[in-house]
Amino acid sequence: MSENELTNPILAMLFVATDPVTLAELQEVYPETPREELRGIVDRATAYFNSLQMAVEIRQIGGGYRMSTRPEYHEDIRTYLQTKPSAKLSLAALETLAVIAYKQPVTIPEIMEIRGVNSGSTIRTLLEKRLIETRGRRKVVGRPIMYGTTKNFEIHFGLNNLSELPTLEELEEVLSPAVD
Amino acid sequence: MSENELTNPILAMLFVATDPVTLAELQEVYPETPREELRGIVDRATAYFNSLQMAVEIRQIGGGYRMSTRPEYHEDIRTYLQTKPSAKLSLAALETLAVIAYKQPVTIPEIMEIRGVNSGSTIRTLLEKRLIETRGRRKVVGRPIMYGTTKNFEIHFGLNNLSELPTLEELEEVLSPAVD
């Protein structure tokens, strides 16, 4: 295509942008090109792009131009986005998990002592994700429940067994402040 | 266009996705369609889309399909996004990464032997950038941790999979003849 040499770079910007791209923004990128000419280029690029009848269209919205998927594909897209496994953990969950992995079997008060904050709700999240499991009770006052990591934890972190978990001493040189 | 009714929804997914879309993910969205048929549809959609010579192209990368802007527009996009060129890896990091990529799974002492220098702090950088990951332990004295490259490594270097890396022998032929 490229009736104009700016057409493709502008379309590339529309693709990359998360918010609608305004003429003012384009003007900043191309200060040499008169505003009205720029408007003409974007409008023709939009018309050409939309004439291809693709999965994506350009619409003028919020004072700018935005590329977005056509509404008819939204259901498929939603299904796709749901297939993405939510293997993600919050920092709090990661910290709690780290304490459990290295100190297991460990009780909530013990985790709290190391983390310095209450870890109750993250314990629940980790149990739900089957990254940890209960391991009986500690024979101390209150008989608190002990927790340990699961087989699923090993799979999640690509470990064959727990002994593959790096020790702190081992990663000391790796973890010490970077020199370069 | 739409030679197939799935072509447009799939292109819409590629547009929305920030990570490469794998066939396995598409299979989850369209469980009824045989895998090979799905592959054919994506491949044809890719070929058609790329034949339009637009600002954006579809590439196979990191084991999936991904839409990204063509390299020739990088300067305009950078101006628009107001970003500086991203920090590149240091020479030390690239060398360490090269050893890991070709010798994986590999331990720090083994990397040191090839590079002739201590690589601890570059290992940390590479771990932080998620270009490498731990891979269990070598069954030798000291049980050192082994490292290997990640999916993100493939994406960072534009590879669809590790087998796309030229062999070391090939590199010798391509790059070494009579250094200027």
Add this chain to the structure above:
Amino acid sequence: MQEVANDVINQLGVPPLSREQNQAYTVQLDLFEGPLDLLIHLIRQQEIDIYDISLAQITDQYLGYLEMMKDLSIEVAGDFLVMATTLIHIKSQMLLPAEPDSEIGQEIEEFRQELVKQLLEHEKFKQAAQMLYERETVELSVWPRGDNEFEEEEKELISATVFDLVTAFHQMVENYKEKIVLEIEGEVVTVQEKMEEIRRLLSLQGALLFSFFFERGLSRLHLVVTFIALLELTKLHEIKLVQKDLFEDIQIQSCLKMN
């Protein structure tokens, strides 16, 4: 791929990685990542075939280079010195009067071949690094789509790796160590004093969270005393402990009428 890379690199005006650009009289230490780099540089400078290197000659040049760095007050990294020691050792062996095919002679030849092998292997990986550099240059000029319109509001989430796990633990252990240091000069507390403190706090706030006592970096002694004090107050029906849900923080509520 190679041509594409070169095209983009030319177009971007990116200088190729090269450590051969330095003039003989300029010393740029950071040009040499390690002893193997320096050796290769010296061999290239001599325009000798790597297979034909003379250990005596290369040792002299290598040591000469380190000497020059020293004169320029440039700190020489340990890795360079280890290689220097090895080379000196081998060279001293060569200076010993020995029969032509003695064991020492064989040992020296073996070392030479081993060194050549190591240098060649090292060179391959330098080229692999160059290849990765070119690929990275291309990929850094390409943009995938940014955040998409369907993005869930899941801030602060990270997809964790073993490295994240170790780092998190390491960080906590460091923090914990600092906390312990603060406790060394701890004073003696009695259960009675703790009960008073809890009563006072409750009269001010009505209710307290159990975790409150653990978040302040108190010593183990303090925690044990606090715990006993809480049990004592419960027994006296001055307070009750409420947990709304499993794993939720325990609330300490006053049973005394507020006035």
